[in-house]
Amino acid sequence: NTSSRPRVVFVLGGPGSGKGTQCAKIVDNYGFIHLSAGDLLRAEIKSGSPNGNMIQNMIKDGKIVPSEVTVKLLLKAMNEATTDKFLIDGFPRNEENRLAFEKTGLEPEFILYFDCPLTEMEKRLLGRNEGRVDDNIDTIRKRFKVFIESSLPVIDHYDKLGKTRKVNATKTREEVFKTIEPLFKPFLE
Ligand code: UP5
Ligand code: MG
Numbered sequence: 001n002t003s004s005r006p007r008v009v010f011v012l013g014g015p016g017s018g019k020g021t022q023c024a025k026i027v028d029n030y031g032f033i034h035l036s037a038g039d040l041l042r043a044e045i046k047s048g049s050p051n052g053n054m055i056q057n058m059i060k061d062g063k064i065v066p067s068e069v070t071v072k073l074l075l076k077a078m079n080e081a082t083t084d085k086f087l088i089d090g091f092p093r094n095e096e097n098r099l100a101f102e103k104t105g106l107e108p109e110f111i112l113y114f115d116c117p118l119t120e121m122e123k124r125l126l127g128r129n130e131g132r133v134d135d136n137i138d139t140i141r142k143r144f145k146v147f148i149e150s151s152l153p154v155i156d157h158y159d160k161l162g163k164t165r166k167v168n169a170t171k172t173r174e175e176v177f178k179t180i181e182p183l184f185k186p187f188l189e
Helices: 020-030 035-044 052-060 065-079 094-103 117-126 138-161 173-188
Strands: 009-011 033-036 083-088 108-115 162-170
Touching: 009 020, 009 138, 009 162, 020 033, 020 083, 020 108, 020 138, 020 173, 033 035, 033 108, 035 052, 035 083, 094 138, 108 138, 108 173, 117 138, 117 162, 162 173
Parallel strands: 009 083, 009 108, 033 083, 108 162
Antiparallel strands: none
């Protein structure tokens, strides 16, 4: 493509709503790069960064890491990327995150929001078995509370701007993908 201006889609939804699963499918079919803020933070812990302990404790407690840390990781990954179409998964999670990203001058094309009942998300997270420190019932309850109190207002903010594309995330992986595909077709041109 001819523009060098990065195009960004925020992929939001509660813990276990299927953000990572659908992002992988979009990457395979529409040439996006997937930037999961949670994955970047987990990689930062593994790298032995001085922030590692702080990040680990916050993730274990379901809390939102300060945007200073997360935005820096996102921008670094974007700078290293070979395409300019980005799925930013699991960020921004609160108003502080959102405002920090706005300061970069980048604006999301739209927000993909996976709407899923807590009972279904809980079932998926408890069945995931990837050894994540936050996939236990205590932390899951904390993550749900933070999602409702801090992240839903961000989704609502973009909804008021007409930018939120809400998707029913309770269907099968394939059905959800069929629903969201039309949103990405324009990016193939
Ligand atoms: N699954 C997926 N789709 C399914 C479907 N349609 N039907 C049946 N099962 C389905 O899916 C979860 C599980 O469900 C998987 O086993 C999958 O196979 C199955 P997944 O695609 O992994 O869901 P996802 O929404 O990505 O869930 P995840 O747990 O990753 O969401 P979170 O938002 O909780 O996790 P994230 O990694 O983004 O953040 C973790 C923590 O990092 C946060 O709690 C926070 O402490 C910290 N963080 C920040 O501080 N700041 C940030 O900006 C980002 C993260
Ligand atoms: Mg994920």
